Amino acid sequence: MDYEVVIGLEVHVELKTESKLFCSCPNCFVPEPNVNTCPVCLGFPGTLPRLNREAVKLALTASLALNCRIALRSWFDRKNYFYPDIPKGYQISQFYEPIGSRGSLTIEDDLGRPKVIRIGRVHMEEDAGKLIHSPTGDASLVDYNRAGVPLVEIVTEPDLRTPGDARRYLEKLKIILQYAGVSDCKMEEGSLRCDANISLRPSGSETLGSKTELKNMNSFKAVEKSLEHEIKRQRAILKSGKEVISQTLRWEEESQKTIVMRGKLQAHDYRCFADCDLAPIELTAEEVEEARAALPEMAEARAERFVHDYKLPDYDALMLTSSRGLADYFESCLEFYNNPKNVSNWIMGELSARLNSAGIEIESCSFGPEHMAELLRMIDENLISGKIAKDVLEKAFYSGKMPRRIVEEDGLLQISDQSELEGIIEKVIKENPDSVGNYRRGKTKAIGFLVGQVMKETRGKANPKLVNELLVKKIGFK
Amino acid sequence: MEAKRKSAHQLAREIGNGQNTARRLTEEGLKRCKNLNASLNTFTFIAENEALEQAKRVDKMIAAGEELPLAGVPLAVKDDFCCSGLPASLGSAAFKNFVSPYSAAAVEALLEAGCVLIGKTNLDDMGMGSSTLSSPFGPSLNPWSTEYAAGSAGAAAVSSGQCLLSLESDTGGALRLGASHCGIFGLRPTPGRISRYGLSAFSSSFSQAGIAAANPEDIGVALEVLSGFDERDVSTVLCRELPQEKEKDIDPGTITIGVWDGDGDRQSSANRDLISQTGEKFRQGDFKISEISLELFQETLRAYYIVAFAEASSNLSRYDGIRFGEAAAARNLDELYEQSRRCTFGKEARRRSIFGTVLLGKDRFEPYYRQALKIRRLFQEEMARVFKQCDLLLLPVVKNLAPLIGREAGFIDQYEEDYYTAPISLAGLPALSLPAGTIENMPVGLQLVGPPLADDLILKVAAGIAEGLSIPPIAVRPGRDS
Numbered sequence: 001m002d003y004e005v006v007i008g009l010e011v012h013v014e015l016k017t018e019s020k021l022f023c024s025c026p027n028c029f030v031p032e033p034n035v036n037t038c039p040v041c042l043g044f045p046g047t048l049p050r051l052n053r054e055a056v057k058l059a060l061t062a063s064l065a066l067n068c069r070i071a072l073r074s075w076f077d078r079k080n081y082f083y084p085d086i087p088k089g090y091q092i093s094q095f096y097e098p099i100g101s102r103g104s105l106t107i108e109d110d111l112g113r114p115k116v117i118r119i120g121r122v123h124m125e126e127d128a129g130k131l132i133h134s135p136t137g138d139a140s141l142v143d144y145n146r147a148g149v150p151l152v153e154i155v156t157e158p159d160l161r162t163p164g165d166a167r168r169y170l171e172k173l174k175i176i177l178q179y180a181g182v183s184d185c186k187m188e189e190g191s192l193r194c195d196a197n198i199s200l201r202p203s204g205s206e207t208l209g210s211k212t213e214l215k216n217m218n219s220f221k222a223v224e225k226s227l228e229h230e231i232k233r234q235r236a237i238l239k240s241g242k243e244v245i246s247q248t249l250r251w252e253e254e255s256q257k258t259i260v261m262r263g264k265l266q267a268h269d270y271r272c273f274a275d276c277d278l279a280p281i282e283l284t285a286e287e288v289e290e291a292r293a294a295l296p297e298m299a300e301a302r303a304e305r306f307v308h309d310y311k312l313p314d315y316d317a318l319m320l321t322s323s324r325g326l327a328d329y330f331e332s333c334l335e336f337y338n339n340p341k342n343v344s345n346w347i348m349g350e351l352s353a354r355l356n357s358a359g360i361e362i363e364s365c366s367f368g369p370e371h372m373a374e375l376l377r378m379i380d381e382n383l384i385s386g387k388i389a390k391d392v393l394e395k396a397f398y399s400g401k402m403p404r405r406i407v408e409e410d411g412l413l414q415i416s417d418q419s420e421l422e423g424i425i426e427k428v429i430k431e432n433p434d435s436v437g438n439y440r441r442g443k444t445k446a447i448g449f450l451v452g453q454v455m456k457e458t459r460g461k462a463n464p465k466l467v468n469e470l471l472v473k474k475i476g477f478k
Numbered sequence: 479m480e481a482k483r484k485s486a487h488q489l490a491r492e493i494g495n496g497q498n499t500a501r502r503l504t505e506e507g508l509k510r511c512k513n514l515n516a517s518l519n520t521f522t523f524i525a526e527n528e529a530l531e532q533a534k535r536v537d538k539m540i541a542a543g544e545e546l547p548l549a550g551v552p553l554a555v556k557d558d559f560c561c562s563g564l565p566a567s568l569g570s571a572a573f574k575n576f577v578s579p580y581s582a583a584a585v586e587a588l589l590e591a592g593c594v595l596i597g598k599t600n601l602d603d604m605g606m607g608s609s610t611l612s613s614p615f616g617p618s619l620n621p622w623s624t625e626y627a628a629g630s631a632g633a634a635a636v637s638s639g640q641c642l643l644s645l646e647s648d649t650g651g652a653l654r655l656g657a658s659h660c661g662i663f664g665l666r667p668t669p670g671r672i673s674r675y676g677l678s679a680f681s682s683s684f685s686q687a688g689i690a691a692a693n694p695e696d697i698g699v700a701l702e703v704l705s706g707f708d709e710r711d712v713s714t715v716l717c718r719e720l721p722q723e724k725e726k727d728i729d730p731g732t733i734t735i736g737v738w739d740g741d742g743d744r745q746s747s748a749n750r751d752l753i754s755q756t757g758e759k760f761r762q763g764d765f766k767i768s769e770i771s772l773e774l775f776q777e778t779l780r781a782y783y784i785v786a787f788a789e790a791s792s793n794l795s796r797y798d799g800i801r802f803g804e805a806a807a808a809r810n811l812d813e814l815y816e817q818s819r820r821c822t823f824g825k826e827a828r829r830r831s832i833f834g835t836v837l838l839g840k841d842r843f844e845p846y847y848r849q850a851l852k853i854r855r856l857f858q859e860e861m862a863r864v865f866k867q868c869d870l871l872l873l874p875v876v877k878n879l880a881p882l883i884g885r886e887a888g889f890i891d892q893y894e895e896d897y898y899t900a901p902i903s904l905a906g907l908p909a910l911s912l913p914a915g916t917i918e919n920m921p922v923g924l925q926l927v928g929p930p931l932a933d934d935l936i937l938k939v940a941a942g943i944a945e946g947l948s949i950p951p952i953a954v955r956p957g958r959d960s
Contacts, residue, residue: 039580043796045568045678046560046582048711080792080838082815089795142800271838273788273847276682279712 021150022049033143041148043087063100098123163227310340336373366400500550504533546592582676603824630656651899654911659880661921670716673708736770736868778901781853791834
């Protein structure tokens with residue numbers, strides 16, 4: 001019997017606000033514990049939550065970017081449970097009426113066909129603190145820096161069918177939310193977290209099989225891997241005629257395995273009820289339409305525009321719009337230097353290589369659009385060769401210095417002075433009689449070697465086009 | 479032997495124009511408090527040093543020409559309000575050593591207006607009750623007769639002259655019942671007029687900050703100081719709707735006082751007599767009187783308690799021994815929660831937490847919690863209709879005299895004591911408890927209730943008939959047994 005895989009994802013995304021959801025503590029990561037805290041987010045007796053309107057705006061934007069219906073009136077509920085990482089003994093969340101519902105996101109399935117993934121709900125809630133267990137197991141410590149950080153939880157319907165679907169959904173979701181300016185969505189840093197629900201059922205069956213919940217995946221790759229692992233495990237259980245136990249499993253990156261974290265999944269009764277310390281969230285239809293109109297251009301539309309306006313190949317447009325930061329960078333460069341294809345080549349080539357090896361994002365790169373524009377203009381003006389330009393880029397990338405300054409300081413200006421080059425060319429001809437002979441016998445490729453020798457002598461500074469011309473003139477048939 | 483009672487606003491004026499100093503008054507007051515506290519158990523903490531410091535500060539500001547509406551007025555604050563640097567027991571023995579790092583908005587405002595905070599007053603277990611009998615620090619005694627409980631320690635403090643103003647919380651009626659039991663005035667204002675920030679509330683919907691004093695004018699001055707938008711409590715956006723200009727005087731002829739005594743046999747003859755006497759006073763004062771009937775009233779006490787229990791179970795969850803409450807030694811997390819909550823809460827807080835947890839559970843949420851909210855909405859609608867027939871409504875405040883010390887009633891009977899007060903909390907209306915007479919030598923009040931934001935009207939109308947109503951003796955009368 002063959003089985004159909006059914007996957008649903010619950011994604012928590014940290015909203016990029018200045019301050020926490022219900023107090024004015026900064027919403028940013030700090031290494032020291034319990035620094036970003038105040039009586040409100042520590043749940044001191046008598047304190048009251050105060051809603052951060054910026055968070056509502058971002059949640060609204062996220063909901064709109066995911067094609068959700070917007071509740072003009074929603075509210076916060078209390079989810080009551082005991083755990084040391086929640087200071088109040090309840091989490092403030094939207095249980096009964098989420099701000100966004102019935103949205104969708106289109107991905108490509110394993111065969112590259114478009115596939116609509118339904119999004120059940122997008123709701124706001126506050127994050128919990130972090131528990132740190134001592135290695136000896138005799139104590140646990142709590143860090144409340146993260147307590148009260150605004151989150152949206154985005155829940156799909158069980159529409160995903162393969163681990164690849166799940167990965168592509170997450171990639172797409174990340175790009176959309178980044179473009180919308182809602183969140184950084186860095187799974188490695190915890191600003192995007194994902195739990196997966198997965199079950200198998202006989203192909204053709206309509207009822208869902210018993211599911212397991214996967215937690216602790218800290219990369220998209222890990223989500224894919226853990227789902228692959230879990231499919232194998234569940235399939236083996238079902239094939240042997242046994243039943244899958246509904247439970248929570250934890251992905252262990254080191255062993256690439258899942259381990260049981262919590263026993264039987266039981267519907268926990270959180271005793272949710274409306275939080276009377278907060279007023280309901282009222283939105284007007286005008287506010288919603290304003291937010292919709294203010295939605296930034298999303299990746300697909302931007303790629304199309306790049307092809308159309310800048311005459312870029314599809315591939316370039318797709319790569320450049322793969323993150324909002326990259327696309328913004330590209331367009332900023334064009335403000336200073338209007339040769340789209342050239343800019344695209346250098347971003348996708350040299351700059352991307354540097355970013356990758358340094359492991360940083362384009363947003364925090366000190367080689368800005370002005371640097372790029374100046375560098376490319378110097379090549380166009382024959383002041384430096386493309387090869388030298390790569391070295392200059394590397395230096396500027398790490399130092400933040402302007403390319404022209406690096407070229408001047410390091411004496412890298414291209415030698416385009418004929419008289420200066422002639423002496424070196426004479427020398428190379430004298431030292432390489434064989435190549436000269438080969439060339440004269442019709443092996444024109446030999447000229448490349450000779451140009452290379454001149455470049456070597458000038459440490460790359462010679463203008464290769466001019467060298468070529470001069471060499472041909474000197475050793476060519478008379 | 480009975481010291482003459484001055485009103486808070488008179489006293490502030492005397493200090494303001496140099497006839498008196500806050501320091502002299504505070505020194506005298508502290509002496510008096512320490513003496514009386516020994517017999518009445520009014521305070522959980524007397525803030526001697528802080529009070530003297532504040533008195534000096536007030537004198538300095540007055541000398542510098544500043545105007546303070548409550549300069550030097552001795553203030554008692556119920557111990558469920560947080561005051562920076564002072565202990566806040568919240569009504570739990572486990573919080574005896576808890577010192578708040580911040581001040582409640584209402585406390586801040588009163589200190590800024592020149593009040594001198596004398597001490598924190600006693601309260602029931604986690605603020606749950608209106609007798610002080612369930613206090614972990616023992617009951618506070620009634621200055622009218624020490625056989626009886628104070629009802630509210632803050633009201634006892636005002637009545638016995640330990641202070642002139644008392645900042646109190648009122649959830650189901652503690653402030654109003656206490657004021658009645660001690661023969662003074664107590665206002666539970668419209669929710670949203672006074673910021674709740676810093677009040678440790680067991681019910682987010684019902685717990686409000688209120689004021690007790692010996693006359694309605696003092697409450698008016700304090701309300702003026704306390705009322706206003708506070709960004710830390712969203713409910714105070716209501717204050718933005720308040721009219722800027724206030725009417726100076728009222729014309730009784732244009733005001734109709736509704737009178738309700740239609741609760742059949744449940745209403746005691748004593749209450750009926752008080753209502754008719756007070757109604758007569760209003761009539762003599764040229765107010766119009768109109769009989770009102772209420773249909774849903776009998777259903778509302780249960781609705782109130784269902785919501786209050788539900789919220790208590792959640793509001794008290796933070797006292798789990800991790801950060802707040804007694805941290806008990808335990809082998810695992812569940813045991814820690816169980817042990818520390820057992821040490822932190824008294825019987826009543828435990829009972830309400832358990833009731834609330836059960837009521838919010840999935841089997842009872844719809845038939846109980848949701849129904850209670852529905853009754854609340856229907857009762858609010860009924861009261862809105864009532865206030866189309868009259869401007870204010872006069873009704874009883876207590877069912878019985880102040881509870882006797884050492885004879886604690888069963889919990890259901892204790893809940894019944896809120897019969898007239900909790901429904902007003904449920905409806906979200908302002909209410910003033912005003913002294914109306916004595917029964918068996920003990921004071922009994924009545925409640926003057928209005929539509930939302932009618933607080934100032936209530937105080938003015940009460941002032942119109944207050945002459946001869948305020949009867950609180952400052953001296954303490956020992957009970958017959960002592």
